[in-house]
Amino acid sequence: MKARQIYLILLLFYCSFSRVFVFAQQPAVRIELGSAVVSPGRPYSITVVITGSEQREYDRFPDIKGMSRRGTTTTTSTNTIGNRTEIVQRITQNYIPSQPGTYDIPPFTMTVNGQTVVSPGGSVNVTDAAAREGEPEEEVAEEEDTAPADAKAAAFLSLRSNRNQVFAGEGFSLSLGFFVADDNPLEMDFYALNMQLGAILKQIRPVNCWEENFGIRGQPQVYQTTIRGRKYTEYRLFQAVYFPFNTEPIHFPAVSLKMTVNTPKGKKQQFMTFTSQPLTVTPKPLPSDPRKNQAVIGSYTVREQLRGGVIRTGKSVQYRVTISGVGNLTPVAITTPENDSFFDFYSPSVLQSVTRRRGIVTAEKTFTFQIIPKQAGNFPLSTYFRWIFFNPSTGKYVNWQSAVVLKSTGERVAGASTGDPGGSIFSGIEDLDSSRPFINVQANILSIANAVLTIMALGMLYIFIRGRRG
Secondary structure: OHHHHHHHHHHHHHHHHHHHHHHHHOOEEEEEEOOOEEOOOOOEEEEEEEEOOOOOOEOOOOOOOOEEEEEEEEEEEEEEEOOEEEEEEEEEEEEEEOOOEEEEEOOEEEEEOOEEEEEOOEEEEEOOOOOOOOOOOOOHHHHHHOOOOOOOOOEEEEEEEOOOEEEOOOOEEEEEEEEEEOOOOOOEEEOOHHHHHHHHHHHHOOOOEEEEEOOOOOOOEEEEEEEOOEEEEEEEEEEEEEEEOOOOOEEEOOOEEEEEEOOOOOOOOEEEEEEOOOEEEEEEOOOOOOOHHHOEEEEEEEEEEEOOOOEEOOOOEEEEEEEEEEEOOOOOOOOOOOOOOOEEEEEEEEEEEEEEEOOEEEEEEEEEEEEEEOOOEEEEHHHOOEEEEEEOOOOEEEEEEOOOEEEEEOOOOOOOOOOOOOOOOOOOHHHOOOOOOOOOHHHHHHHHHHHHHHHHHHHHHHHHHHHHHO
């Protein structure tokens, strides 16, 4: 009986090992269809994803009636999980719809690295109302203004900024894109894109700027644009908004990108190298002003809110200031006023959010203060809360001050600690004795209960063993 059990275990182990070996030898291949809704002029894509293999052999992507093909892009990335490194290849075929409407993608099969992969197909709706939140839009005007000198080429690499001069602290958008003309006769693919892009970013990231990155990683973003009357597809590789710390000129060197050129099977792989033009962005100083060094840069609006109506003295009230707009709000701070005979102020809690969209960084930052009135009366908070910023759109300083009037009633108190249990949330804090040890009664009861249950379990085990022996 024991021998049969051993044979069965060995057989199960052999079958399991064989299955693992087969799966390890068989790379995963799948087909991903693009978004079901796109805007006119925006590409629709079909992507073949190969996981676990460097081999890349595939047949023709399907034809879609009413759509014209655009270039095929290939990106390769590596994912490390523990001690295992996995290669992922993404081969993307782009299509451009001719006009708004609904297009059917019939079911199709493709042979990829000797495997037959099936897609159930689907449909795509092309509509004028398809622009979604966070979706990049075509930037024709910007490309026309910043077209590089080699824009007449069928393909080129472009590193460009939307501004060549900004105020110190004002943001400018920098993007790196590979442009391919629609009539380009060559079929090219990206080569070791992640590795090349990592080396490029080390060259172009300035040290004297704050960066807000748009998070383009691995898969380029695709745009359709027109430059000097010629239609191009842009594969955007990187985009960020930079905020200069000072007035030192920011120099971006020329960078190069190596691309593979598809050749007939059996021939040696060929490469082409594309190099961008260098560029410089010059920050300029802010206009003269006595509070110039205290000002931040941006187009902002300020909202404020005081919770509650008339506040009793000795009780805490919440005062909130929210700053929002275009710019870098990270260094912005509203200082806590000093305590006086009218109020006690406590350092604010701060909440910030940043939105990156269409080459623009917008932010919102909220400061929530706790204020305790110590005298009755009507007190304008403009005496305590003020802030200055420089609006680059108007070229003027904006001196903001609070428009809120805090109304309080009640007896005058000497400080925040009033002894009133219903008063300030900080009442009596200085009277607490921190030298006395803290006893967590609930935790102690839980520990005792666990000990009792453990003893009972051991007792039952002992009785069971004695019973078996008897």
